Amino acid sequence: xxxxxxxxxxxSALPVRAVSNAELAETVDTSDEWxxxxxxxxxxxxxxxxxTTSTLATDAARAALDAAGVAPQDIDLIILATATPxxxxxxxxxxxxxxxxxxxxxxxxxAAVCSGFLYAITVADSMIRSGVAKRxxxxxxETFSRLLDWEDRATCVLFGDGAGAVVLGAEESAxxxxxxxxxxxxxxxxxxxxxxVDGGPSxxxxxxxxxxxxxxxxxxxxxxxxxxxxxxxAMAGLTNADIDWLVPHQANAxxxxxxxxxxxxxxxxxxxxxxxxxxxxxxSVPLALDLAVxxxxxxxxxxxxxxxxxxxxxxxxxxIRL
Numbered sequence: 066x067x068x069x070x071x072x073x074x075x076x077s078a079l080p081v082r083a084v085s086n087a088e089l090a091e092t093v094d095t096s097d098e099w100x101x102x103x104x105x106x107x108x109x110x111x112x113x114x115x116x117t118t119s120t121l122a123t124d125a126a127r128a129a130l131d132a133a134g135v136a137p138q139d140i141d142l143i144i145l146a147t148a149t150p151x152x153x154x155x156x157x158x159x160x161x162x163x164x165x166x167x168x169x170x171x172x173x174x175x176a177a178v179c180s181g182f183l184y185a186i187t188v189a190d191s192m193i194r195s196g197v198a199k200r201x202x203x204x205x206x207e208t209f210s211r212l213l214d215w216e217d218r219a220t221c222v223l224f225g226d227g228a229g230a231v232v233l234g235a236e237e238s239a240x241x242x243x244x245x246x247x248x249x250x251x252x253x254x255x256x257x258x259x260x261x262v263d264g265g266p267s268x269x270x271x272x273x274x275x276x277x278x279x280x281x282x283x284x285x286x287x288x289x290x291x292x293x294x295x296x297x298x299a300m301a302g303l304t305n306a307d308i309d310w311l312v313p314h315q316a317n318a319x320x321x322x323x324x325x326x327x328x329x330x331x332x333x334x335x336x337x338x339x340x341x342x343x344x345x346x347x348x349s350v351p352l353a354l355d356l357a358v359x360x361x362x363x364x365x366x367x368x369x370x371x372x373x374x375x376x377x378x379x380x381x382x383x384x385i386r387l
Contacts (some may be wrong), residue, residue, distance in 0.1 A: 067241030070190040070201070072385055073135060073232040076128025077355040078121045079342070080110040080226050095218045105318025109225030109343035112208045119151045119160040121228035122206035125351070126161055133232035135200060137165040140232075142198035143172040144189050146181030146205045146347040148376075149212060150174060153266055161204065171198065178260075179314050179375025180250075181205055181347030186231070186371070186383055187248040193235050204230040205347035212262055214274040223317070224275070225343035229351025243386050247300035249293055250381035256285065260376035286320050289380045290372050291327040297370070297382040305330060310363050314373030315339035315349040336362070346375065363387065 085108050086097035100106055112121070122145055130137060145158035158172040171192075177184040182205035189201040206228035213221045236244060259281050264273015290313065298305060305328055313321055315338050325335050338353045345352060350371050357363045365387050374380035 066237040068194050068237050069241050069244030070193040070233045071236040071244040073234045074129045074133025075231050075355040075358045076125045077229040077352045078124035080112040080116045082111050082113050084111050093218050100222050105340050106343045107340045111210045112226040117151050118147055118149050118206045118208050119157050122161050122204045123164040125228035125230040129230040129232045135232050137167050140200050140202050141170045142201040144185040144203050146175045146185040148178045149208045177379040179346045180373045180379040180381050182350045183373050183381035190245045199235045201233040205351045207346040207348045209346050212275045220277050223344050225345050227345040227348045227352050229348050229355050246384045247297050248383040249297040252377050252379045256378045286374045287323045289374050290324045293382045297384050301384045309367035310369045312336045312354045312371050316344045
């Protein structure tokens with residue numbers, strides 16, 4: 066028998082306040098035309114008072130649990146991917162655990178920025194396949210707006226806040242054709258200065274602000290994302306022609322278009338939410354996945370590929386048969 070991690074349910078949450086490009090242009094030296102032309106972004110959600118990474122993560126987790134028909138007490142593993150935790154410590158995953166009323170389970174955070182959800186789901190899958198866990202809640206949640214320099218129009222227009230979550234469960238079958246079929250992760254710390262935050266507890270004792278060299282990040286993103294997708298499909302014994310849906314990190318519409326062209330994938334098989342959510346870092350992949358599942362595009366039995374690249378650089382991909 067083959068033990069796999071099966072996707073049981075998805076969920077997401079967004080801050081109440083939606084900010085259009087036109088509204089942003091009232092306080093930032095930019096315009097709707099400038100943002101749309103360069104990024105494809107038209108809207109983003111910004112966390113307000115009382116909305117934190119943990120509150121968004123908890124709301125997304127509850128939605129995923131409801132969709133899966135799983136009670137919080139049946140969860141024995143919570144992994145939360147975030148670059149914007151509520152506190153330096155303890156892990157924001159434990160805050161979510163308490164909010165869900167779970168008395169005892171494994172709970173910890175993963176920090177891999179925009180690739181965080183891919184790292185988190187890969188770790189959860191490994192723990193499920195090894196028998197350490199039976200039911201896992203994997204969350205990507207960010208309040209990235211609190212890291213932005215609102216005087217830097219090249220970066221502040223790109224990001225938003227939100228959370229997405231999935232529930233994974235163990236399933237044993239003779240053929241193992243459902244569930245997570247393969248995952249592949251990478252990191253290359255030599256590129257730290259291309260995308261980073263200029264603060265931290267052990268250096269500046271401040272949170273810091275996001276800094277990015279956009280053109281260089283773009284170039285690496287297209288190459289790395291196409292490469293890791295080819296890698297993970299080969300690991301699964303499949304080809305790009307087998308992909309029903311690509312659910313990529315939602316950083317920039319140009320990156321999504323360029324990656325699809327490089328992979329010879331039809332644009333109508335790529336889930337795109339960057340226009341309405343902007344870049345929500347670790348939340349972007351599960352947010353996009355939840356939207357496409359709930360609107361009926363992604364159906365049971367279909368093959369989906371998740372992929373992302375973020376600061377570090379970190380990048381990865383995951384193949385799932387629903």
